[in-house]
Amino acid sequence: MTSYTFLLLLAVSIAGYIWNRQAAQAVRNGGERLHSLSGFHGFYSFLVAFVPVFLLLLVWIVLQGPVVDWMIMSGLPDGSLEGLSTGARQLILAEITTISNGTVFGTPDPWKVEAAERMIRLNQSGSVLLLCVVAILTILLIVFARFRVSAEFRARHGVERIVSGLMIACASLAIFVTVGIVLSLSFETYRFFEMVSVTEFLFGTNWEPQIPLREDQVAAEGAFGWLPVILGTIVIMFIALALAIPVGLMSAIYLNEFAPNWFRAGAKPILEILAGVPTVVYGFFAILVVAPAIRQFGQSIGLDVSPNTALAAGGVMGIMLIPFISSFADDALSAVPQSLRDGALGLGATRAEMMTTVLFPAAIPGIVGGVLLAVSRAIGETMIVVMAAGLIATMTINPLDSVTTVTVQIVTLLIGDTSFDNPKTLSAFALGMMLFIVTLIINVFAIRIVRKYREAYD
Amino acid sequence: MTDASMSDTSAGLSATDKVAAGLAKRRRKQTILQGLGLSAIGFAILMLFILVASLVSTGYKAFTQTHVTVEVYLDPEEISVERLPRGGFSDVLAASMLKIFPDVEGRAQIRSLTSILSNGAQFQLRDMVVRDNDLIGQTITIKVPASDPFDQLKKGLVDRETPEELRRVNNQQIAWFDALAERGEISEPLNWGLITNADSRFPELAGLKGALVGSFWALLVCFLIAFPIGIGAAIYLEEFAKRNRVSDLIEVNINNLAAVPSVVFGLLALAVFLGWFGMQRSAPLVGGLTLSLMTMPTIIIATRAALKAVPPSIREAALGVGASRQQVVFHHVLPLAMPGILTGTIIGLAQALGETAPLLLIGMNAFITSAPEWPTDAATALPTQIFIWADSPERGFVSRTSAAILVLLVFLVTMNGVAIYLRNKFERRW
Numbered sequence: 001m002t003s004y005t006f007l008l009l010l011a012v013s014i015a016g017y018i019w020n021r022q023a024a025q026a027v028r029n030g031g032e033r034l035h036s037l038s039g040f041h042g043f044y045s046f047l048v049a050f051v052p053v054f055l056l057l058l059v060w061i062v063l064q065g066p067v068v069d070w071m072i073m074s075g076l077p078d079g080s081l082e083g084l085s086t087g088a089r090q091l092i093l094a095e096i097t098t099i100s101n102g103t104v105f106g107t108p109d110p111w112k113v114e115a116a117e118r119m120i121r122l123n124q125s126g127s128v129l130l131l132c133v134v135a136i137l138t139i140l141l142i143v144f145a146r147f148r149v150s151a152e153f154r155a156r157h158g159v160e161r162i163v164s165g166l167m168i169a170c171a172s173l174a175i176f177v178t179v180g181i182v183l184s185l186s187f188e189t190y191r192f193f194e195m196v197s198v199t200e201f202l203f204g205t206n207w208e209p210q211i212p213l214r215e216d217q218v219a220a221e222g223a224f225g226w227l228p229v230i231l232g233t234i235v236i237m238f239i240a241l242a243l244a245i246p247v248g249l250m251s252a253i254y255l256n257e258f259a260p261n262w263f264r265a266g267a268k269p270i271l272e273i274l275a276g277v278p279t280v281v282y283g284f285f286a287i288l289v290v291a292p293a294i295r296q297f298g299q300s301i302g303l304d305v306s307p308n309t310a311l312a313a314g315g316v317m318g319i320m321l322i323p324f325i326s327s328f329a330d331d332a333l334s335a336v337p338q339s340l341r342d343g344a345l346g347l348g349a350t351r352a353e354m355m356t357t358v359l360f361p362a363a364i365p366g367i368v369g370g371v372l373l374a375v376s377r378a379i380g381e382t383m384i385v386v387m388a389a390g391l392i393a394t395m396t397i398n399p400l401d402s403v404t405t406v407t408v409q410i411v412t413l414l415i416g417d418t419s420f421d422n423p424k425t426l427s428a429f430a431l432g433m434m435l436f437i438v439t440l441i442i443n444v445f446a447i448r449i450v451r452k453y454r455e456a457y458d
Numbered sequence: 459m460t461d462a463s464m465s466d467t468s469a470g471l472s473a474t475d476k477v478a479a480g481l482a483k484r485r486r487k488q489t490i491l492q493g494l495g496l497s498a499i500g501f502a503i504l505m506l507f508i509l510v511a512s513l514v515s516t517g518y519k520a521f522t523q524t525h526v527t528v529e530v531y532l533d534p535e536e537i538s539v540e541r542l543p544r545g546g547f548s549d550v551l552a553a554s555m556l557k558i559f560p561d562v563e564g565r566a567q568i569r570s571l572t573s574i575l576s577n578g579a580q581f582q583l584r585d586m587v588v589r590d591n592d593l594i595g596q597t598i599t600i601k602v603p604a605s606d607p608f609d610q611l612k613k614g615l616v617d618r619e620t621p622e623e624l625r626r627v628n629n630q631q632i633a634w635f636d637a638l639a640e641r642g643e644i645s646e647p648l649n650w651g652l653i654t655n656a657d658s659r660f661p662e663l664a665g666l667k668g669a670l671v672g673s674f675w676a677l678l679v680c681f682l683i684a685f686p687i688g689i690g691a692a693i694y695l696e697e698f699a700k701r702n703r704v705s706d707l708i709e710v711n712i713n714n715l716a717a718v719p720s721v722v723f724g725l726l727a728l729a730v731f732l733g734w735f736g737m738q739r740s741a742p743l744v745g746g747l748t749l750s751l752m753t754m755p756t757i758i759i760a761t762r763a764a765l766k767a768v769p770p771s772i773r774e775a776a777l778g779v780g781a782s783r784q785q786v787v788f789h790h791v792l793p794l795a796m797p798g799i800l801t802g803t804i805i806g807l808a809q810a811l812g813e814t815a816p817l818l819l820i821g822m823n824a825f826i827t828s829a830p831e832w833p834t835d836a837a838t839a840l841p842t843q844i845f846i847w848a849d850s851p852e853r854g855f856v857s858r859t860s861a862a863i864l865v866l867l868v869f870l871v872t873m874n875g876v877a878i879y880l881r882n883k884f885e886r887r888w
């Protein structure tokens with residue numbers, strides 16, 4: 001039904017285009033001089049009809065579901081919802097929805113069946129209403145546009161005003177997305193901090209987000225101290241950077257200064273392939289090859305290595321970051337002006353001395369910016385650690401132990417059934433908020449350093 | 459100057475001697491630095507090689523699948539037209555296996571014999587009969603997949619030397635299987651099921667169709683949203699926006715969005731699309747929306763670079779003959795910048811294709827055994843399918859995961875290859 005509505009909108013708008021274009025052409029054929037080309041008159045009609053109705057359609061589609069749900073819930077017989085928690089209410093709503101989709105398990109209460117029938121009716125009449133509204137509005141709008149066709153009407157100006165409005169809307173979307181992230185995260189985080197105190201979250205050393213399934217269950221209440229999680233994140237980040245920074249820098253130095261052209265032409269794309277491999281592949285590589293290798297090696301020298309080690313996850317993440325660091329370092333080295341190189345070589349420095357005493361120090365700010373961006377990627381990296389690091393939060397800095405990270409916890413807490421009314425689910429949003437804030441600060445800082453440095457020699 | 463340096467050498471060595479003495483050391487340092495650089499690159503290339511080699515060496519086995527050829531008598535007593543699609547298809551299969559090994563007796567023995575055939579064999583038989591009712595009562599020869607343990611046995615992944623109780627197949631079953639192989643009933647054709655089947659709990663039946671179709675819908679949605687909006691935003695920022703606070707804010711925002719961890723976009727999608735708007739879980743539509751938010755910054759940044767590369771003389775010439783500023787952009791600048799924009803878009807879409815974490819949060823890792831027909835149907839995507847398979851305990855899924863990764867990498871390499879081709883073909887110097 002919805003797709004028919006979209007098709008109808010598109011068809012009527014195109015009809016408006018043709019109609020107005022012909023009308024403008026007729027005016028011109030009548031010997032008058034038009035302000036705008038007839039194509040612009042047609043385009044004006046199209047935009048005037050399509051844009052507002054399309055927006056209305058989107059808003060309607062987004063709102064119809066929640067409105068119908070609300071109508072169903074408020075229309076239920078008295079007493080059926082009394083004293084129920086929000087979770088239980090949502091369960092009833094979900095049951096009614098499944099019944100209305102035609103899947104019935106067992107024999108549901110008659111009032112639920114009735115509600116499901118009401119839901120089907122409401123959804124159908126909503127769609128029909130939408131179709132009518134769209135048809136009437138679009139036709140009204142193209143008639144309005146048709147009446148404006150005249151020799152004096154500045155259709156091109158109208159079209160350009162609408163188009164630039166659309167472009168501004170597109171550009172502002174970036175702000176909306178950021179606002180959306182901040183709002184959604186802080187809304188859920190606020191609800192989390194209503195249940196768990198901020199001090200426990202920030203300074204607690206125990207992370208056990210499991211909640212009891214039954215009232216009488218003898219189990220942990222759930223502990224939400226994020227220190228072990230952030231510690232694990234830092235451990236893995238350090239391992240990754242300890243691998244990626246030296247290897248990345250060395251390859252950048254070699255490629256930038258010493259490598260023959262043919263070698264550079266061959267090696268750069270290979271490094272780029274390494275950058276383009278999806279992280280889920282690195283994760284599988286870690287569990288298939290790296291973790292068993294580390295375990296075997298550890299056992300051969302008598303070390304006890306757990307199957308999910310921080311070393312495996314961090315090491316593979318380091319491999320992922322090599323091309324990232326090397327390309328930033330390469331850019332930074334290339335940005336150092338040729339005169340500095342020539343000067344150092346002219347004074348009799350070897351190329352290695354020129355690199356270590358002149359080029360490298362000059363490129364340091366740019367490289368630091370790149371490393372900071374790598375840090376934020378290492379903190380935010382998800383799939384490698386989800387697959388290769390552990391799930392249990394322990395306070396340890398031993399790289400052979402299993403540790404867990406912020407992103408691992410976010411994913412494991414939210415995979416499967418999620419309801420937004422318990423601290424277990426909401427804690428993921430608190431972690432996400434922290435992740436967002438930390439990486440945002442690093443990113444702003446890093447982007448600023450990289451920018452500032454790049455402009456320094458221009 | 460010359461005098462001073464001469465007096466320095468009064469210690470006995472001339473300046474040339476001093477330089478010569480230090481030179482070997484300095485050259486050694488240079489060699490060391492070069493050696494370090496080379497070994498760093500060597501390490502990176504070695505890692506890439508190990509990565510690809512390990513995937514190929516475990517994955518190639520999933521591109522064939524062991525099949526068993528059986529003669530089946532479609533007994534009208536078990537299968538009747540009225541009861542279709544129900545019927546005793548598994549009993550019919552068991553009977554045909556018993557015909558080959560007549561001395562097998564007892565429930566447990568029979569079950570262990572029929573376990574050579576995949577669980578999907580009866581459904582394959584059923585679908586054949588439903589399609590053609592006349593088959594009932596005839597004896598037909600069909601080729602059905604062998605179940606995973608026997609597939610592994612055929613591929614040499616089950617060690618016959620391991621003690622019987624540690625193996626998933628017992629000696630009796632191996633003997634039956636070998637007997638079948640001797641009769642020429644075992645074959646190992648190309649495994650088209652890997653592409654044409656949807657997901658399944660049984661490795662021998664599991665395929666990528668659902669994931670491929672799901673990824674296709676998600677990428678289509680992502681493209682339809684991110685491409686026009688990204689280009690619109692880039693044109694506005696590059697060609698029309700005055701440099702002021704607002705445009706600065708937007709620009710900083712876009713750069714930061716490009717660096718936000720992907721899992722945060724998953725949280726956004728979970729809270730807003732699923733939580734507030736109540737959209738369908740696991741749907742490629744939501745996945746595509748989420749991916750488009752992540753791809754948009756990439757497209758905007760690439761488009762701006764491409765627009766910037768078009769020389770001002772083009773704009774001035776167009777303005778000079780009386781075009782409006784929008785006509786300048788849409789008729790002259792944009793077509794010239796299009797190859798660059800397309801390159802950036804393809805690279806952005808390739809990233810989106812490999813992205814997993816946000817899709818996990820919106821439930822695109824559900825176990826779904828049919829391919830989605832529409833973007834609102836529940837589905838998985840290629841990377842999430844890889845994640846599900848990597849988690850499965852059956853041995854058969856290890857090679858399938860590698861094979862799925864190879865399929866994903868083929869897509870990525872193709873997309874990047876197209877991007878490089880476009881860049882080289884249309885690159886022009888002004």
